[in-house]
Amino acid sequence: xxxxxxxxxxxxxxTDLPADVEAALREAKASEEPGSPAAGALEAILENVALxxxxxxxxxxxxxxxxxYVHHPQGASTRESRAQIEAAVAEATRRATLRPNAVDPLTxxxxxxxxxxxxxxxxxxxxxxxxxxxxxxxxxxGSENVSAQYMLPYTHPCPSRTxxxxxxxxxxxxxxxxxxxxxxxTEGGIEWRAGRDLEGVRRVVLDAAHRAQGKGCAPGILGIAxxxxxSTGYDHAKRQLLRPLDDVNPVxxxxxxxxxxxxxxxxxxxxxxxxxGKTTVLGVKIGALHRLPACYxxxxxxxxxACRRARMTLNR
Amino acid sequence: xxSYHLTTSISxxxxxxxxxxxxxxxxxxxxxxxxxxxxxxxxxxxxxxxxPESERLLYEELRRLxxxxxxxxxxxxxxxxxxxxxxxxxxxxxxxxxxxxxxxxxxxxxxEPYEADVIAHFGVRAVIxxxxxxxxxxxxxxxxxxxxxHAVGGxxxxxxxxxxxxxxxxxxxxxxxxxxxxxxxxxxxxxVVTMDSHGYSVHxxxxxxSAAALGRLLGGAT
Numbered sequence: 001x002x003x004x005x006x007x008x009x010x011x012x013x014x015t016d017l018p019a020d021v022e023a024a025l026r027e028a029k030a031s032e033e034p035g036s037p038a039a040g041a042l043e044a045i046l047e048n049v050a051l052x053x054x055x056x057x058x059x060x061x062x063x064x065x066x067x068x069y070v071h072h073p074q075g076a077s078t079r080e081s082r083a084q085i086e087a088a089v090a091e092a093t094r095r096a097t098l099r100p101n102a103v104d105p106l107t108x109x110x111x112x113x114x115x116x117x118x119x120x121x122x123x124x125x126x127x128x129x130x131x132x133x134x135x136x137x138x139x140x141x142g143s144e145n146v147s148a149q150y151m152l153p154y155t156h157p158c159p160s161r162t163x164x165x166x167x168x169x170x171x172x173x174x175x176x177x178x179x180x181x182x183x184x185x186t187e188g189g190i191e192w193r194a195g196r197d198l199e200g201v202r203r204v205v206l207d208a209a210h211r212a213q214g215k216g217c218a219p220g221i222l223g224i225a226x227x228x229x230x231s232t233g234y235d236h237a238k239r240q241l242l243r244p245l246d247d248v249n250p251v252x253x254x255x256x257x258x259x260x261x262x263x264x265x266x267x268x269x270x271x272x273x274x275x276x277g278k279t280t281v282l283g284v285k286i287g288a289l290h291r292l293p294a295c296y297x298x299x300x301x302x303x304x305x306a307c308r309r310a311r312m313t314l315n316r
Numbered sequence: 317x318x319s320y321h322l323t324t325s326i327s328x329x330x331x332x333x334x335x336x337x338x339x340x341x342x343x344x345x346x347x348x349x350x351x352x353x354x355x356x357x358x359x360x361x362x363x364x365x366x367x368p369e370s371e372r373l374l375y376e377e378l379r380r381l382x383x384x385x386x387x388x389x390x391x392x393x394x395x396x397x398x399x400x401x402x403x404x405x406x407x408x409x410x411x412x413x414x415x416x417x418x419x420x421x422x423x424x425x426x427x428e429p430y431e432a433d434v435i436a437h438f439g440v441r442a443v444i445x446x447x448x449x450x451x452x453x454x455x456x457x458x459x460x461x462x463x464x465x466h467a468v469g470g471x472x473x474x475x476x477x478x479x480x481x482x483x484x485x486x487x488x489x490x491x492x493x494x495x496x497x498x499x500x501x502x503x504x505x506x507x508v509v510t511m512d513s514h515g516y517s518v519h520x521x522x523x524x525x526s527a528a529a530l531g532r533l534l535g536g537a538t
Contacts, residue, residue, distance in 0.1 A: 037317075037337065037508055041468050044506065048474035052418075061393045061418035063493075073378030096395040096417045100493055106351065142423040142447070142469065190531045205535060210530045213523060215423055215447035217469035223379040264533050268526040273469055274447065275508070276522050307469045 005312065006134075009178070010066070010099050012254035013136045013310035014058045014066065017049045020245045021221075021282065021307045025049070028219055028272070028279035038277025045272070056117035060217075060306045063098040066237065067118035068204030071127045075171055078124045080134075089114045101141075123235075131315045138308035139301075143220065146212035149233060152205040153298040154194040177236040196296045198257055201226055201286075202264075208300040209265045210263060213272015221283045222261070223247070224298045233299035240285035240302045246280035249286065258284045272305075282307075325384030326441040334509050336516045340465060342505040345483065346386040346444070347378070350422055352495040353487070355432040357503035358508075362433045374486055381420035381499060388467075389445030391425060392476070392492030393418040416479040416500065418472035421446040424464070432456035448510055449517030457513050464511035466518075478505045512534075 029042035046214040054061040068085055072078065092098045102116035104107070114120065194200035194207075205224060212220065223240035225233045249255035261284040271277025282305065291297070322330060322417060324344030325470070334340070357378070360371055368374050371503040398413045424431075424445030432452040434440060442464050443453070446469040467475060479500050486497040510518040 040339070040508070042472055044468040044471045048468070048471040051477065052473035054474060056420040057473050057476070058393050059472060060470040061420050061476075062390060062422065063393065063418075096393050099391065099393040099418070103492065108491075110494070111417070112492070140470075145423065190527075190534065192534045206530060206533055210526055213447070213519070214469075215425065217446070267533060268529045269520060271525050272523055273466060274519060275510070276467075276518070276525070304470055 003088050003091065003133055005314070006085055007092050007095070008099075009134060009136055009310055009312045010088060010092040010094075011056065013138050013308045014063050014092075014097050015056050016054050016310070017059055017306065018231070018244070018309055020304070022049055023047070024245050024282040025219075028282065031278050032272070033277075036277060037273075038271045038279070039274035041228075041272040042238040042279070054092070058097065058099070059308060060100055060140055062142065063101065064140040064308070065101070065144070066114065067123070067137045067139070068120060069123045069125075069239070070134040071125055071129070073130055073132065074126045075126075076126070076132065078154070079123075081124070083153055085120070085134075086115055087293055089120055103300045124263045125212075129212060131313050133311065133313045135309065135311045137238070137241060139238070140217070140304055140306070143216040143302045143304040146208075146216035147234070147237075147302045148208040148300045149230060150194070150208075150275060150298045150300075152196045152204070152298060154200070154204055154240075154266065156190075156192050158233060162280065178228035178305040184289065194269055198223070198253060199231050201298050202257060202261060204298050205261055205284070205300060206268070206301070210268055212270070212302050213270055216276075217267075217306065218270055218274060218303040219272055219279040219282045221302035221303040221305075221307050222285070223303060224267070224284065224286040225301075226286065226288040227295075228289035228297060228299070229282055229292065229295060230299075232289060234301065236287050236289050237299040240287050241301060241307060242309055243285045245283040251288070254288065258286050261286075317451055319391075320368055323497060324386055326386070330439070331441050331461045331513050334463050334512055335514065336518050338509040340507050340509060342442070342465070342507065343503045344384065345499065345501055346388045346505070347365050348388045348390045348392065348496070348498040348500070349434075350389050350391055351426055352491040353497055354427045354434065356491075357438075357489070358430045358433050358469050360435045367530070368419060377486070378497070379438060382440050384439060384441050386442045386444060387434065387440050389422045389424045389443070390419055390498075391422055392416045392498060393472070394482070394493055394498070402502065414482040414485065414498075416476045416498075419476040419479055420470050420472035421467040421475075423447045424426070424449050427484050428453060435460050435462050444505075444507055448517060454511055454515065454517055454520075457511055457529075461513050463509050463513055464517075465507035466510040467505070467507045475505065478501045478502050
């Protein structure tokens with residue numbers, strides 16, 4: 001593999017927003033009220049996207065974590081690929097295509113070249129094709145901080161954090177929500193539960209979108225995994241972010257839920273940057289993994305509007 | 317919603333005239349500070365009984381820069397143009413050898429435990445970031461006459477184009493490039509007032525409105 005080709009993959013990911021994301025942002029801007037803070041934010045975003053592309057500079061200064069998804073022909077050396085990718089990451093950092101982002105949690109020391117333990121992350125998988133394919137996803141820390149994982153059934157507000165209801169409080173409606181009128185339990189204002197079904201998934205995803213507000217750089221994209229364990233759930237949720245915004249989920253129920261959640265998240269009115277407005281998310285992508293009988297996780301990987309992904313293929 | 321042009325150093329009267337929703341363009345000197353820098357300022361200068369001799373020069377420099385000044389929550393991508401000049405005594409470095417390549421705001425709420433103390437101690441008039449801040453910062457804005465300005469998250473190339481000069485950098489080695497204090501000169505830096513000095517916060521309003529919308533979507537509340 002040519003190091004230079006890998007540096008170019010990183011440059012494209014960091015500086016050139018995918019066409020489907022840019023188109024969604026344009027559509028969002030057209031839907032917002034002219035002159036509103038929401039429209040202003042989207043206008044600045046689109047101007048920024050064009051400027052970054054023209055000048056070949058990072059779209060966002062938080063060039064994020066680098067996740068490499070490598071599909072390789074049988075027999076290829078993953079050790080070799082890893083070393084070449086690492087060399088390219090260090091070189092891209094030297095060229096200011098990437099910000100040095102790898103920090104030792106014990107000493108606080110920044111490695112200066114984006115290399116460190118578990119940094120960047122690699123996912124290797126062999127396949128029947130003759131060529132090598134590398135997908136790169138850059139995801140910033142602000143969006144990572146508002147990602148969330150729920151274990152269903154889930155009760156809101158979390159009972160362990162609030163006083164028990166007054167004995168005269170009527171029993172909780174399992175699937176409905178109602179305004180809490182008694183003392184205590186001020187978190188979010190209403191009580192609701194999410195069970196182990198797609199309706200439960202819908203509920204916790206809406207909760208995650210509400211909790212994120214504008215903090216993850218809305219309008220965001222929600223990558224969601226149903227099932228798995230705590231680590232595979234988050235991994236699968238993040239993988240959903242590799243899907244183009246305009247694809248259609250092959251699983252009918254999930255396609256319907258994606259469409260409904262896109263509409264409903266936007267009804268929250270959080271808007272671009274949390275300024276209020278019609279566009280809170282640009283897309284919702286859901287995948288499912290088999291789960292343990294005891295576990296039902298819903299993992300939500302929140303991606304900022306700067307959904308930076310790029311792919312390269314190499315023929316051997 | 318009104319548009320204002322602010323120039324550092326900013327007076328209290330200028331700040332008190334601003335209200336949430338106002339658009340501003342800011343020109344002058346600003347200092348980037350994020351997680352490590354905020355903790356450092358509070359632990360070393362605000363809470364400590366006496367300032368260590370080794371940190372005194374930087375302290376005086378920050379006092380000068382931040383009195384009527386601007387803090388920007390930002391960890392920039394920086395390009396080194398030439399070998400940096402030797403650092404002067406006190407650990408600060410000349411900034412002439414650097415330029416900002418990408419410089420959007422970082423999430424501000426992480427600095428919530430520190431920001432009110434920083435505003436009170438240094439006389440900061442404007443804090444720029446994204447995502448908004450909490451009650452302690454809002455109260456400090458009200459009490460001392462400061463505002464929170466929201467920059468467009470992710471608009472890093474656009475914002476970097478308003479940063480005309482890197483004047484100096486402090487704590488580059490110790491904190492790393494994203495976390496260092498970068499002293500820069502900006503022209504027409506674009507932002508929106510989302511927390512003003514009158515106790516109002518766009519973030520609180522949107523949070524409440526979206527909570528009501530969530531209640532409706534979850535089936536109960538009206």
